Amino acid sequence: MSGAFETSTRRCDKAGCEEPGQYRAPKSPRNLEDFFWFCKEHVREYNLNWNYFQGQSEEEFQEFLDNATVWDRPTKPFGRAAQDQKWARHGIDDPLEILGANGTNPEVRAKMNLRKLPPTERKALEILEAKDSWTRAEIRKQYKSLVKDLHPDMNGGDRSDEDRLQEVVWAWDQIKESRSFRD
């Protein structure tokens, strides 16, 4: 939990973050030798979660880490099945949302209009940048527009968005099949 390590050549350990990982944070209160490496923003986020777990058991903290998609990078290229399994295994929504100060406050949750959705569908909505209240048709529209933006055929063969595109396709698969949304 110290200052930046300017010499670090790592990338931030938060999934999807491309910033250099110059700030380290211990992986658990009982394992202070093993570190995650984060950018400034994400070490702050991590520390907030860490603080939340002060006063809770090591098991709970470990469970959080085991379940936290955010702290492990998706493997590249990720197989559809493996990814599904990974999210299913987590069994909870975005840990930052659930475990953060806001997420644990029922009033805030109510205000944010969060309803109970299966974790895969919650994740899918996040990926599609869609809202709970949207109809399937609205989400589909959003999906199509994202695919259009991300597809290599649509942006001169640039494949840099491929991972994101795969995620988006996965996400729409979840919504398409879901009974949680109005048509």
Ligand SMILES: [Zn+2]
């Ligand atoms: Zn980061």
